[in-house]
Amino acid sequence: MKKILFTLAMMLTFALLLVGCGSSDASSGSSSDSSAEETKEITIGYFPNINHVPAMVAKSEGYYEDRLGDNIKIKYQTFPDGASFMDALKTGEIEAGLVGPGPAMNNYTNGADVKIIAAGSTGGTVVLARDGSGIETVEDIASKTFITPRVGCTHDVQFETYMKELGITSKRINGTMIHQTGKPATYQAMFETGKVDVAVAPEPWASVLQQKTGAKVIIPADEVSFGKTLPASVLVTSGSLIEENPELIQNIVDAHKDATDFINENPEEAKAIAINDIKEITNQELSKEVIDGSWENIGFTYEVDEEAIQAFGDSSYDLEFLKEKPDFEDLIDTQFID
Incomplete structure (x- = not known):
């Protein structure tokens, strides 16, 4: 009888050890998973x-x-x-x-x-003239002040490309147009105070100028250079x-x-x-x-x-925004949309 009780006690002890080992492994695995899921x-x-x-x-x-x-x-x-x-x-x-x-x-x-x-x-680039600026046609912009977000930005290049084809350039390249820069959200105030005559505006700010200040569209979005493509x-x-x-x-x-x-x-x-x-x-x-x-x-x-x-x-x-003629073959990577 003593031998049977001793054997049962040993078996129970061994079983408890196994449970303990299993618990330790699970805890270790949980810690590893938590590390792997780091945000x-x-x-x-x-x-x-x-x-x-x-x-x-x-x-x-x-x-x-x-x-x-x-x-x-x-x-x-x-x-x-x-x-x-x-x-x-x-x-x-x-x-x-x-x-x-x-x-x-x-x-x-x-x-x-x-x-x-x-x-x-x-699309989305619109060229507008301030009400009262005296600008009725593109040719009237020749000696006026225009505003874009930055020198050489997308909208600036679109506008200056269009104007250069008409023989009109900015003072930056020995022309007559005067260039200012500013945030598009401020264009309404610039028009209302008469600080600029022409805005090269991305939407929705072009539509804001039309509705809030009575600005006149001089070059529509589908006519400005590169406007459709x-x-x-x-x-x-x-x-x-x-x-x-x-x-x-x-x-x-x-x-x-x-x-x-x-x-x-x-x-x-x-x-x-x-x-x-x-x-x-x-x-x-x-x-x-x-x-x-x-x-x-x-x-x-x-x-x-x-x-x-x-x-x-x-x-x-x-337009002399770039010092060298560019090659954009390696700029564009379309593998993720193909």
């Missing part, structure tokens, strides 16, 4: 204008979160112009985002590590990030494509999202009429017209 942060950049609605929609509908998964936290950062956006991309402050093709091209030619991976929109915004990232994590970039592009499809399938909902997002960023609430007018001047697509981008770059060189 990372990705920041997407964009501007508060209608050409950048895909980013606003992706933000509102959670498309980046859906595509990138629970272990990646998505942040959004807005910029007033392409120069500040590109500085953020080069320093790693943002991983990807929407910017005008001009800043992307200019920085690429200066050696920046930037890749265009999709288009965002087309050039991507007005492009989705960019760095070449190093493409090499390091192509799966991440594919998910970013897929989320961008989801947003573009949403805009084209649900325009009224996309307009409401744009109104809310722009108000949150700029403290300016745009009317539905302004947004409707803007929408007529813009198309949304993720397909990239590579020939149009090269032609735009050649014109930037011709």
